[in-house]
Amino acid sequence: MKRLSNILLLFFLTVPVLAQPYLDPGRSVSERVDDLLSRMTLEEKIGQMTQVNFTLYNSTGRQDKVDLIPEKFIPLVRDHKIGSFLNGVAATPEVWERYSRQLQELNLKHSRLKIPLIYGMDHVHGTNYVTGGTIFPQPLNLAATFNDKWGREMGRVTAREAADLGHHWIFAPILDLAVNPYWPRVYETFGEEPLLAQRMGSAFIEAVETEPTIAPYKLAATAKHYLGYSGSDSGWDRTPAQIPQQYLYEFFVPAFRSAVDAGVDTVMINSAEINGTPTHANPRLLDQLLRKELGFEGVAVTDWEDILYLVSRHRVAHNEKEATRMAIEAGVDMSMTALTTTFPAVLKELVEEGAISEERIDKSVRRILSLKFRLGLFENPFPRADRFDRVGSSEHREMARMAAEESLVLLKNEDQLLPLQREIKLAVVGPNAFTKRDVSGGWTLNHQGGREEDYPARVKTVAHALKVEFPNLVKAEEADVVVAVVGEHPYAEGSGNIQDLTLPEEQLEVLKSAFSYGKPVVIVHMSGRPRLLGGFDEMADGFLWAGLPGFEGAPAIAGVLSGRINPSGRLPLSYPSAPGHFLPYHHKPQEKSTAAYPFGHGLSYTSFAASALEISENTASVTITNTGKVPGRHSVLWFLQDEVGRITRPVKRLRDYQSIRLDPGQSERLEYTITSRDLGYPDREGKLVLEEGWHTLSVEGQKIRIFQRDGRVIRTDKGEAL
Numbered sequence: 258m259k260r261l262s263n264i265l266l267l268f269f270l271t272v273p274v275l276a277q278p279y280l281d282p283g284r285s286v287s288e289r290v291d292d293l294l295s296r297m298t299l300e301e302k303i304g305q306m307t308q309v310n311f312t313l314y315n316s317t318g319r320q321d322k323v324d325l326i327p328e329k330f331i332p333l334v335r336d337h338k339i340g341s342f343l344n345g346v347a348a349t350p351e352v353w354e355r356y357s358r359q360l361q362e363l364n365l366k367h368s369r370l371k372i373p374l375i376y377g378m379d380h381v382h383g384t385n386y387v388t389g390g391t392i393f394p395q396p397l398n399l400a401a402t403f404n405d406k407w408g409r410e411m412g413r414v415t416a417r418e419a420a421d422l423g424h425h426w427i428f429a430p431i432l433d434l435a436v437n438p439y440w441p442r443v444y445e446t447f448g449e450e451p452l453l454a455q456r457m458g459s460a461f462i463e464a465v466e467t468e469p470t471i472a473p474y475k476l477a478a479t480a481k482h483y484l485g486y487s488g489s490d491s492g493w494d495r496t497p498a499q500i501p502q503q504y505l506y507e508f509f510v511p512a513f514r515s516a517v518d519a520g521v522d523t524v525m526i527n528s529a530e531i532n533g534t535p536t537h538a539n540p541r542l543l544d545q546l547l548r549k550e551l552g553f554e555g556v557a558v559t560d561w562e563d564i565l566y567l568v569s570r571h572r573v574a575h576n577e578k579e580a581t582r583m584a585i586e587a588g589v590d591m592s593m594t595a596l597t598t599t600f601p602a603v604l605k606e607l608v609e610e611g612a613i614s615e616e617r618i619d620k621s622v623r624r625i626l627s628l629k630f631r632l633g634l635f636e637n638p639f640p641r642a643d644r645f646d647r648v649g650s651s652e653h654r655e656m657a658r659m660a661a662e663e664s665l666v667l668l669k670n671e672d673q674l675l676p677l678q679r680e681i682k683l684a685v686v687g688p689n690a691f692t693k694r695d696v697s698g699g700w701t702l703n704h705q706g707g708r709e710e711d712y713p714a715r716v717k718t719v720a721h722a723l724k725v726e727f728p729n730l731v732k733a734e735e736a737d738v739v740v741a742v743v744g745e746h747p748y749a750e751g752s753g754n755i756q757d758l759t760l761p762e763e764q765l766e767v768l769k770s771a772f773s774y775g776k777p778v779v780i781v782h783m784s785g786r787p788r789l790l791g792g793f794d795e796m797a798d799g800f801l802w803a804g805l806p807g808f809e810g811a812p813a814i815a816g817v818l819s820g821r822i823n824p825s826g827r828l829p830l831s832y833p834s835a836p837g838h839f840l841p842y843h844h845k846p847q848e849k850s851t852a853a854y855p856f857g858h859g860l861s862y863t864s865f866a867a868s869a870l871e872i873s874e875n876t877a878s879v880t881i882t883n884t885g886k887v888p889g890r891h892s893v894l895w896f897l898q899d900e901v902g903r904i905t906r907p908v909k910r911l912r913d914y915q916s917i918r919l920d921p922g923q924s925e926r927l928e929y930t931i932t933s934r935d936l937g938y939p940d941r942e943g944k945l946v947l948e949e950g951w952h953t954l955s956v957e958g959q960k961i962r963i964f965q966r967d968g969r970v971i972r973t974d975k976g977e978a979l
């Protein structure tokens with residue numbers, strides 16, 4: 258009897274698989290996609306191209322609760338056949354697991370072909386929507402470490418904490434460039450230099466997409482926001498950019514090219530416009546450049562409601578239908594309709610009328626299904642609850658702590674005031690010293706940052722962390738040194754638009770009063786972008802750029818002030834001196850930077866010296882020595898300058914970097930291999946132009962002139978033939 262039932266069970270298990278090859282994991286992804294696609298109706302296909310926000314079916318309708326009301330959710334999958342969902346707010350792993358399980362169960366129950374849903378999350382600096390999750394410094398801080406390890410570790414930790422919760426698709430990394438300090442998303446970027454976005458971004462992508470310990474799951478990363486989003490003229494979010502083709506190839510394309518080369522599964526499209534064409538309606542950028550030139554084969558998703566914005570914001574379409582046609586023709590695969598469900602019906606009409614072909618639909622659906630198969634969602638659609646000890650584990654937090662420590666940039670240290678003796682009497686003033694929210698910024702617990710009371714007890718404010726390091730906290734009148742902690746309060750996207758780079762009056766008042774006691778003042782600046790301090794930084798004895806260092810950030814700040822940590826961050830962008838004039842460090846020769854603190858600036862409690870710069874063929878090498886008295890970490894930056902170009906060339910470009918740690922007296926020999934791409938520049942079609950001639954290579958104060966022909970260094974200015 259038992260045998261018979263076993264045989265029957267086997268029969269019922271295998272027959273559907275044999276009958277439906279797409280359910281057979283033994284087959285290749287393309288076979289499975291072909292089979293599944295051939296069984297799908299047009300509605301089912303278009304549903305796969307649709308992504309909506311969780312607030313359409315949670316109990317409050319607002320971004321404040323992770324739960325679902327079946328009566329609201331079921332019609333989305335049963336009637337609209339929607340295949341993807343997104344977003345959340347901080348919730349415990351238990352809540353996420355229960356929610357994701359219920360979501361997938363209901364989806365599979367109502368999906369005729371049992372196609373699992375894919376869920377997207379903005380975990381942009383650790384698992385920022387998981388209560389108890391590890392919160393890394395924001396990407397701008399990571400960039401200040403010039404240490405790719407932290408891009409990789411943030412990816413690895415995010416994957417390990419998110420995969421089990423049903424968060425399949427991570428909407429990071431952000432590969433936009435911080436070329437305009439007004440832009441409210443500066444802190445989400447890896448700074449103004451493409452090389453940092455290329456390397457940190459790719460390290461993050463590879464870690465998220467290949468982390469072995471999350472088996473049986475796999476995750477997708479997102480290169481966003483393609484393309485030129487941050488080049489906005491006004492500096493406000495989602496506003497027009499004018500970007501010449503050549504400049505686009507030289508500065509904005511490389512990070513996306515590297516992401517595609519690193520195998521990124523998905524790309525999210527820029528909500529704004531370049532040269533008058535909204536990116537979502539730009540076949541030149543989406544179809545030609547992204548697909549054909551960069552070779553991207555994954556899923557291109559819109560950003561929030563962006564097809565509708567072609568009507569309401571950009572006014573390039575009269576209605577949703579026209580906008581939908583434009584976006585699909587341009588190359589969009591999935592529409593993050595977010596808050597509406599009209600897209601599937603509108604797209605279906607377009608196909609039925611013959612305005613869009615079913616082959617075109619198949620192209621996108623094929624990409625989406627391939628992703629779902631690659632991630633193993635058909636085999637492992639459900640979350641699991643047996644590895645929650647990973648979330649916020651001490652090992653993960655240790656990574657976030659080390660990243661935070663390396664990310665702080667000491668901009669000024671008059672007469673070596675810092676580090677401060679632990680016994681001194683210290684006063685702490687300034688609004689940012691007393692909150693947890695301000696240390697991590699937006700995209701933390703909630704889109705605009707959480708409520709103060711929602712931050713975990715273990716997270717410290719700067720005042721709290723200073724008290725641990727300096728027991729003698731006193732009033733400013735009695736203090737030996739005053740620490741003023743100022744900066745921005747959390748914001749994300751458009752709510753961070755500003756008209757003046759200078760901090761608001763109330764913050765300047767705090768600084769003014771800090772100086773009124775006649776004591777040395779150390780300013781700690783926590784912000785998402787380089788705000789100006791009304792000249793008070795010039796008066797300060799110490800000035801620490803803390804950026805947004807995340808949950809482990811406050812003890813790191815206190816540790817730098819006490820000398821427990823030797824600062825090693827270097828600025829990943831130019832810090833302007835005036836609200837009306839700013840240029841990235843890679844400006845043109847006829848321009849003059851007025852930066853208060855240049856790209857790459859950052860002080861240490863020890864000193865480093867470079868020596869013996871040599872070139873052999875295309876490999877340069879240099880010796881770096883810790884010439885000071887304490888151990889320290891140092892980022893070594895290699896720049897190249899093209900001396901004469903047929904089009905004007907930047908004054909210099911960062912071409913390589915390494916982060917090393919040296920004990921006093923210790924040396925290390927480092928190498929940089931100069932590629933032909935480093936010696937040329939792209940033309941307006943993206944083709945590499947190599948002009949025979951001189952370049953100056955500089956590293957940590959050492960310089961050498963090199964002559965290049967066809968991408969090869971053939972001699973130096975010492976007359977040496979190589």
Ligand code: BGC
Nearest residue numbers: 343344379428481560561750
């Ligand atoms: C942002 C994206 C984000 C998306 C989903 C948009 O407003 O621009 O970066 O991934 O929302 O939350």
